[in-house]
Amino acid sequence: MRLGGRWNPPHSFPVLYTSCSREVAVANLWHRFEGEAIQPWEVAEERQADLYELRVSQAGLVDILTAEGIAGVGLPQRYPEGVGHELTQPVGRRLHGEGRPGVWCRSAALPTGQEIALFFEFAERPAIIGPPHRLWEWFPVPEDQRPG
Template sequence: MAYGRTIGRGGSYNRLAEPSWADPLDTSYSEQHGERWNPPGSFGVLYLNRDLRVARLQVQHKLRGHPYGVEDLDESEQHDLVDVEVAERDWLDCVTVRGLEAVGLPATYPRHRNGRPVRHADCQPIGRTAFEDGRPGIACRSASTDASPTDEELGVFDRDALTSVRMTRRQPFTEWFWGAPA
C-alpha cells in the first residue's frame, strides 16, 4: 500500500536563488545539509513556492529576528526569483487535513495546536518514507512566517527534478520584489 494520500499539483511555481548560483535548480546543498523534508546526507529536495506571495513571505521569513528589514539590504545581493513550470504529478499530500493526518502531522500544520512550530526533525522521516515509496515529492502548506493555510510550497525530490521541473525565467530582486503584483 502506498504511503499517505496524494494531491495533484503542477504548473507555475518559483524559487528564490542567490544571484551567484549558476544553477538555481541544483539540489546538492539541500542533500548535504538537509531541510524540512530531507535529513542531511540523504537525498536532495528542490524547494519551490506556489506563487509570488509565498516567495515574498520567504524573504521576510529569512529576515525574521534581525534588526533590519529587506529595505535596509543591498538589493544586488538579494534573491533572484526563478520561475519554473512543474509537470502535473501526484505528490504526497501535506496540504489537506486528511493528507496531514495520514502521515501523522497535526491538522494545524505547520504548527501544533498549541502554536509551537512543527520541527524539521518531525517532517524528515515523512520525506524519507515518501522518497522510498517512489513519490516525486511533497506538496505542503508553507511554514513561512505569516503564511496562511492556503499558501503552498512544493518539495521536488532530486531524482524527479530534472524531468519534472523546467526553468522559464530568472529575475533579479529589484524586478520582482518591489511593486510587482502579488
C-alpha cells in the same frame, strides 16, 4: 542539501523547494531573514535571491495540503503551525525512500499559501519560464535601496 530543509534531513537527499505564488516566495524570503542583522536587499547583489517562474507538471505528489493528506502522512492537523523539522524530515525521508517525487504542502512561512518540494531523484525537472526576476523586481525592496 548540506543543511537540509523541511522535508530533507541534513546530508541526505536533494530537494528543490518551490513557492506556488509570489506571495509565498516573499514570505519565505522574509522568513529566511528573521533574526538576521541585515535585510534581503543588503546582501551583495550577486548573492541576492532571484525569482524564477517554473512550470511544474508532476504526477504523484504527496498531498500534505488537505486535512486528509496531513493525517495520511502522520502529521498533526495544525501543520505547519508549530510543526518543526523534527516531525517533517522523517516524513520526507520515508516518502523519498518510497520513491515518491515530492510533496505538495502548506507553506510554513505563509500557512494559507502552498509549496511544492521536489525530490530530485524521482521528480521530473520543472520548466523555467522566461528569465529570472531580480530581487527588486519581485520583493518589496524600499525605493531608496533599488539599483540605479
